[in-house]
Amino acid sequence: MPRPPEKKRSNLRDVAAHAGVSVATVSRVLNASGRVSPETRARVQAAIAELRFRPLAAARAINSGRSRMIGALLPSLDNSTYARVIDGLEARLAEHDLSLMVARTGEDRQVELARARQLLEAGAEGLFLAGRTRAPALLELIAHYRLPAIMLAYWDPDGPIPSVSYDNVAAVAAAADHLRGLGHREIAVIHGPRATNDRTAQRLETLAALGDGLRYAPFETELSFAGGAAAARRIAQARGPATAALCFSDMLAMGAMAGFQSAGLVIPRDMSVLGIEDLPAAAATHPPLTSVRLQVQRMGEEAGEAMARWVETGERPAPLCLDCELIVRASTAPPRG
Amino acid sequence: MPRPPEKKRSNLRDVAAHAGVSVATVSRVLNASGRVSPETRARVQAAIAELRFRPLAAARAINSGRSRMIGALLPSLDNSTYARVIDGLEARLAEHDLSLMVARTGEDRQVELARARQLLEAGAEGLFLAGRTRAPALLELIAHYRLPAIMLAYWDPDGPIPSVSYDNVAAVAAAADHLRGLGHREIAVIHGPRATNDRTAQRLETLAALGDGLRYAPFETELSFAGGAAAARRIAQARGPATAALCFSDMLAMGAMAGFQSAGLVIPRDMSVLGIEDLPAAAATHPPLTSVRLQVQRMGEEAGEAMARWVETGERPAPLCLDCELIVRASTAPPRG
DNA sequence: ATGAAAGCGCTAACAC
């Protein structure tokens, strides 16, 4: 099946010839560098328009050494939290005329390494990484090439890679403190896979180290609404002592509410439910969800801004820790009796 | 603030010198093209490893004319539906060693055009576009450069851009048919912004043209969980005749359920709620949500596959329409009385 | 099996 020949893309030379100037002059008007007389500029621009000339990114990149592309390695894209992160990243990068390439890692460090290599070979000038755990080879790659890399979703001011993150430790502590203050003593903790997710692990360790006299019973499940619902059903059926469920994300919490309600429990009368993230949806659930607000989108924006500055100026950004805030709504109340 | 000099990236020449061969030979082992003796290959590979050589994408691109990057222009990234699309796209493109660049358009055709230009200048070889409405200049751009472009989320077999999509018309018809079959006659329709979203407009027009004797009262709201909840509260307060709410997405439907429940209605006894999309969460809501399953992730995968083939072989893909399926759960029932 | 050399489209010295 022969396809009709596509019109050959015109290049700088074509434009130069068409405008009756040199390639250097065309390059100058393209980059607004150097002085060009208004008349010449106009002629060149006319030629550009007429030939529908678009400079080839690769050719620019090869000379300037800049690709203007940044890669993001995220556990999954099909997840409300990371979708918000991407949204924030892209918004800020776009302002700096930087493009965002995304890749999924599935929380697998080998996949992360492989996808990082791919993004780098595709020309990424910088990388966003989620969490702290990396394949050593990736760390080494970053160090060796002095590659701009920013760590998201894990606050670690002393690591080799600057963090731009919310504070998981503070978030979990705020959540636990709220439940303790209400009088809860037996807490079911609904969380995603611990083994592969260092943010989850850190939160769990934080709870364990709190020494606040509460008892935390962990319920691991899939990190999703459906996972939260399944965990809640398990909790309800077990008829354990838990009077509150601390969920490590709002999606888990929303699912947990549905799960408890399906089991006939009334929230917060029979069970308090608390989320972490404060999705926009949290204010509209039934009942409205108490949650610890994480500045997820802002994290994306700040990280995007920091990366833009890094690749433009070469200045490594200072780590940034975004604070969190407990938003008390109606899904938590003192335990019965 | 002077930064320490980064180790200079080594290039083909360095590798060639290090291995005692010519650049052509190194290029051959890199591309597995042409014959190279095992010993030479080994020497070259050792040199590559030792110098940590990574070929520069831009330089390859300039020769091959291929950037191996595809751009996706999506209304928002912070949206469960599009997050699933991106997930599917990225998964398939990665298999073909293609990278995905994403950009948000906010349903604004001028923004879409501007971001498309940016992605193209960044080197995108192909574009994914959501919906059918475009700025004429973008259409022209695509036609002029014979740019591989695939339309998502809008089935239009005859348009200038091949669709890979689910079928909005069939989905809405299936939803309406289900409600009619249950005996509902007065239907509240909860939907996102109509003016800027041609998928929403098409669905609304489909309902209007159905001639099935049902009365559809549209409630426009923000396309989100919170928007669905707000619409439901409006509907509940209005105390209108509606006995069912047809929601144009599952997120809207989940929000609507919460909104109705907050208003004291019991689903489906007082109000049937029906979604479109069938998110994984739909099976776990309280009550489980009746929804029309749209193959969103599969759409992403199929589109990714089609694009990969298109840029590899030059063959324009055939349009693909994914069918939908009504999944009846517990959020719909015959009206009371 | 390997190498020499000619570009690819563009930028950036440098010359006029």
Add this chain to the structure above:
DNA sequence: GTGTTAGCGCTTTCAT
């Protein structure tokens, strides 16, 4: 102000 030209790092003939 404008042009000339030497690359950038790689692929790809075409010789050998």
